[in-house]
Amino acid sequence: MSRPRSTTRDLERYAGLFASRTREMKSSAMRDMMAITQRPDVISLAGGLPETGSFPPESFAAAANRIADESCARALQYGPTEGLDELKHCIVEVMAAEDMRVHPEDMIVTTGGQQVIDLVTKTLIDPGDVIIAEGPTYPGAVPTFSSYQADVVHIDVDSEGMRVELLEDVLDRLDREGRRPKFIYTVPSFQNPAGVTMSLARRRQLVDIAHRRELLVLEDNPYGLLRYEGAPQPTLRSLDEGVYVMYLGTFSKILSPGIRLGWVVAPPPVLEKINLGKQAADLCTSTMSQLLVRAYFDQGIWRDYIDSLNEIHRGRRDAMLDALAEFFPGQAEWTRPAGGLFVWVTLPDFIDTTDLLARALRENVAFVPGEGAFLDGRGRSSMRLNFSGSDEDTIREGVRRIGEVVAEQVALYGTLTGEDRAPAPKRAPAPAEEPQPGDAKGARVLPMRRRRAG
Amino acid sequence: MSRPRSTTRDLERYAGLFASRTREMKSSAMRDMMAITQRPDVISLAGGLPETGSFPPESFAAAANRIADESCARALQYGPTEGLDELKHCIVEVMAAEDMRVHPEDMIVTTGGQQVIDLVTKTLIDPGDVIIAEGPTYPGAVPTFSSYQADVVHIDVDSEGMRVELLEDVLDRLDREGRRPKFIYTVPSFQNPAGVTMSLARRRQLVDIAHRRELLVLEDNPYGLLRYEGAPQPTLRSLDEGVYVMYLGTFSKILSPGIRLGWVVAPPPVLEKINLGKQAADLCTSTMSQLLVRAYFDQGIWRDYIDSLNEIHRGRRDAMLDALAEFFPGQAEWTRPAGGLFVWVTLPDFIDTTDLLARALRENVAFVPGEGAFLDGRGRSSMRLNFSGSDEDTIREGVRRIGEVVAEQVALYGTLTGEDRAPAPKRAPAPAEEPQPGDAKGARVLPMRRRRAG
Numbered sequence: 001m002s003r004p005r006s007t008t009r010d011l012e013r014y015a016g017l018f019a020s021r022t023r024e025m026k027s028s029a030m031r032d033m034m035a036i037t038q039r040p041d042v043i044s045l046a047g048g049l050p051e052t053g054s055f056p057p058e059s060f061a062a063a064a065n066r067i068a069d070e071s072c073a074r075a076l077q078y079g080p081t082e083g084l085d086e087l088k089h090c091i092v093e094v095m096a097a098e099d100m101r102v103h104p105e106d107m108i109v110t111t112g113g114q115q116v117i118d119l120v121t122k123t124l125i126d127p128g129d130v131i132i133a134e135g136p137t138y139p140g141a142v143p144t145f146s147s148y149q150a151d152v153v154h155i156d157v158d159s160e161g162m163r164v165e166l167l168e169d170v171l172d173r174l175d176r177e178g179r180r181p182k183f184i185y186t187v188p189s190f191q192n193p194a195g196v197t198m199s200l201a202r203r204r205q206l207v208d209i210a211h212r213r214e215l216l217v218l219e220d221n222p223y224g225l226l227r228y229e230g231a232p233q234p235t236l237r238s239l240d241e242g243v244y245v246m247y248l249g250t251f252s253k254i255l256s257p258g259i260r261l262g263w264v265v266a267p268p269p270v271l272e273k274i275n276l277g278k279q280a281a282d283l284c285t286s287t288m289s290q291l292l293v294r295a296y297f298d299q300g301i302w303r304d305y306i307d308s309l310n311e312i313h314r315g316r317r318d319a320m321l322d323a324l325a326e327f328f329p330g331q332a333e334w335t336r337p338a339g340g341l342f343v344w345v346t347l348p349d350f351i352d353t354t355d356l357l358a359r360a361l362r363e364n365v366a367f368v369p370g371e372g373a374f375l376d377g378r379g380r381s382s383m384r385l386n387f388s389g390s391d392e393d394t395i396r397e398g399v400r401r402i403g404e405v406v407a408e409q410v411a412l413y414g415t416l417t418g419e420d421r422a423p424a425p426k427r428a429p430a431p432a433e434e435p436q437p438g439d440a441k442g443a444r445v446l447p448m449r450r451r452r453a454g
Numbered sequence: 455m456s457r458p459r460s461t462t463r464d465l466e467r468y469a470g471l472f473a474s475r476t477r478e479m480k481s482s483a484m485r486d487m488m489a490i491t492q493r494p495d496v497i498s499l500a501g502g503l504p505e506t507g508s509f510p511p512e513s514f515a516a517a518a519n520r521i522a523d524e525s526c527a528r529a530l531q532y533g534p535t536e537g538l539d540e541l542k543h544c545i546v547e548v549m550a551a552e553d554m555r556v557h558p559e560d561m562i563v564t565t566g567g568q569q570v571i572d573l574v575t576k577t578l579i580d581p582g583d584v585i586i587a588e589g590p591t592y593p594g595a596v597p598t599f600s601s602y603q604a605d606v607v608h609i610d611v612d613s614e615g616m617r618v619e620l621l622e623d624v625l626d627r628l629d630r631e632g633r634r635p636k637f638i639y640t641v642p643s644f645q646n647p648a649g650v651t652m653s654l655a656r657r658r659q660l661v662d663i664a665h666r667r668e669l670l671v672l673e674d675n676p677y678g679l680l681r682y683e684g685a686p687q688p689t690l691r692s693l694d695e696g697v698y699v700m701y702l703g704t705f706s707k708i709l710s711p712g713i714r715l716g717w718v719v720a721p722p723p724v725l726e727k728i729n730l731g732k733q734a735a736d737l738c739t740s741t742m743s744q745l746l747v748r749a750y751f752d753q754g755i756w757r758d759y760i761d762s763l764n765e766i767h768r769g770r771r772d773a774m775l776d777a778l779a780e781f782f783p784g785q786a787e788w789t790r791p792a793g794g795l796f797v798w799v800t801l802p803d804f805i806d807t808t809d810l811l812a813r814a815l816r817e818n819v820a821f822v823p824g825e826g827a828f829l830d831g832r833g834r835s836s837m838r839l840n841f842s843g844s845d846e847d848t849i850r851e852g853v854r855r856i857g858e859v860v861a862e863q864v865a866l867y868g869t870l871t872g873e874d875r876a877p878a879p880k881r882a883p884a885p886a887e888e889p890q891p892g893d894a895k896g897a898r899v900l901p902m903r904r905r906r907a908g
Contacts, residue, residue: 064518076710
């Protein structure tokens with residue numbers, strides 16, 4: 001404790017020892033901010049934190065006490081790498097709630113959903129191999145893909161999710177170059193970070209492409225049950241029935257990220273390799289977490305809890321959309337998610353959101369700069385805002401502070417260029433004035449600016 | 455559930471998609487057996503399961519209820535990648551119990567100790583890079599090293615642990631070949647699987663080599679506090695003070711593997727890279743597990759619990775050594791661990807322990823075949839036996855069954871070769887007849903057969 005920490009242990013001494021992948025490893029934009037955003041005076045709209053404050057502590061206590069009474073020694077012991085059967089039956093139940101039928105043997109329980117992305121990438125990617133992903137894509141997948149030195153090709157999204165017609169073009173081009181993507185990574189429902197949902201037509205198209213071209217797809221579906229309006233879409237997994245679609249599920253957003261429980265469903269040969277990867281990575285997933293969730297599911301309230309979560313999240317989403325309309329300048333555009341945790345805001349081109357974040361932090365508010373959601377340097381004038389992790393008043397205040405910083409930038413630009421680009425904040429055109437309840441497909445979602453894919 | 459599982463999803467369809475590392479990934483011998491050894495009629499001396507049945511359930515309940523009362527929302531939420539400060543202070547306390555002084559900022563909390571091995575290897579190893587490890591080495595590290603396509607060079611061990619004088623020769627040879635090892639992996643105390651402990655002289659020598667040659671060392675010390683006789687040895691970390699020694703600790707063996715909590719202490723530049731690797735791998739370690747351990751430590755009984763564990767483990771070790779002396783043939787040799795969980799048995803050369811395991815499983819008893827502890831095909835007539843996971847009667851019966859299968863093989867060999875190599879089981883010469891309490895260095899430990907290193 002008292003030993004002075006040497007400052008001579010500098011990078012130089014060890015740099016020669018690092019793997020080449022280490023040089024490419026960079027921090028996810030989200031995670032870097034954790035330290036700052038843990039300060040109580042900072043309003044963080046950055047993290048992907050679900051609401052956990054409304055989880056009934058008595059339910060946690062009851063589940064834990066049941067473990068103490070019935071299975072303490074087992075909860076404290078190692079378990080099988082693939083996970084406990086008891087938990088797998090909970091997972092079957094969760095997937096059935098989205099109309100998927102799976103067998104416990106088709107899955108491996110993982111240390112959160114993030115580990116699925118890591119293990120799938122580890123299993124399939126050699127340096128230079130191609131992964132197809134939405135643009136923007138989940139910021140937490142960016143360092144994972146980088147750590148295996150993947151070449152990520154982004155496909156633009158619009159209000160109906162990944163633009164699958166562009167995907168065909170990209171695949172043709174790669175084909176001509178003799179490059180075959182190892183897998184397509186997608187978050188079809190309430191995408192992180194864009195908040196958009198893939199239409200049914202595109203889901204069918206995507207599964208069709210996977211079958212025609214024999215391509216694996218990793219469907220990342222943490223938010224499917226967090227729908228605040230409209231009718232559910234079938235998952236890619238349910239359209240594909242498990243031939244080419246690998247499915248990532250997690251308890252993080254429907255129960256708790258702090259217990260670190262996710263799962264992957266994949267074709268048996270792939271699952272077998274993922275299992276080997278998991279053995280090497282962390283032996284097995286927490287037995288205690290698994291038995292705790294089993295005990296919680298036996299209480300029979302897990303769907304009611306999701307319903308209560310969705311009530312809370314819906315109010316927070318609306319608070320965010322209202323605040324954006326009130327406090328963001330007219331040149332800003334944003335998505336209107338029908339579920340999930342995030343709104344994606346696109347500002348005028350002349351604003352760099354990474355620079356903006358530094359100013360925002362001075363105002364004690366945080367967001368995720370858009371470039372963290374791309375591996376090709378795009379996204380520099382976009383930001384991801386989370387509405388699940390703060391209460392409505394806090395969201396409103398956070399958006400107000402960001403809006404102020406944005407307005408300053410707009411005004412500064414106007415002064416510098418002579419253009420008057422700093423109108424008084426006004427309601428953004430589409431999302432708030434034309435709320436269209438119903439299917440996410442039908443909902444009016446502000447389009448991403450369309451760029452050429454790849 | 456009712457959908458028939460396709461048998462046409464064969465490996466061929468997906469094989470072309472696997473990464474080259476995937477072809478080299480093989481299952482740890484230990485983990486493969488988990489399914490079999492979970493059958494209640496099987497006596498497993500295979501796994502590295504610590505005793506968890508004696509952990510007081512009321513202590514678990516009290517810790518969990520405190521979380522429910524005080525910090526439920528936080529326990530269920532994401533935490534910082536590097537771990538919670540509260541837990542880091544427990545870790546400082548655990549390391550102080552082995553005379554190590556560390557600062558909370560010097561460490562990252564991980565999903566079990568296994569993740570440390572994975573992250574360190576990921577950070578440092580490019581395909582073909584050299585890792586130095588004991589021979590035999592921890593069987594769970596074997597698939598990890600393989601998954602990063604490391605070239606592992608084994609250094610033989612004897613009763614005083616890694617033969618550090620051979621290490622110098624190997625380093626010289628590698629130097630002549632222009633190859634610099636990225637790190638040296640060692641379990642100095644109560645080695646897994648050999649059960650031997652590195653002498654103080656060799657510890658000093660090893661740290662000296664690391665400094666002279668600027669080589670990183672990963673000291674894996676899960677068992678340091680599980681000493682059943684003799685005086686503690688200083689850790690490599692305490693001799694080095696954190697310049698070249700990275701330290702792996704875990705709560706798995708002193709509390710519970712089911713909570714998946716380990717840690718790594720490393721020089722800041724290395725720690726920073728490990729942190730990036732962890733972000734990509736699983737975002738953060740279970741907040742719930744961390745707060746649970748914090749609450750448990752606040753009960754002030756953690757050292758008493760280890761004392762009680764050591765009482766139990768000591769009795770089990772003695773039961774195993776007695777049973778080996780009684781039931782194993784005279785040609786067998788084994789180590790006499792002063793702590794930890796394992797005994798390493800070496801049988802006559804003509805016995806292949808992987809074949810033997812198949813026979814043993816028919817007698818409902820399991821062990822880890824020795825070849826799982828090498829990456830170069832050695833170890834085929836050795837086995838690892840665990841004494842911490844079964845009670846004394848079960849250990850005795852398990853060893854009796856294995857002894858019988860071994861005796862059959864010895865008799866069969868005698869019949870085939872005409873040699874009489876099947877004497878009646880008798881007490882093995884050294885370990886049981888000359889029990890030497892005291893320092894592991896002084897304890898008579900049967901030597902591994904010595905082979906040329908590398």
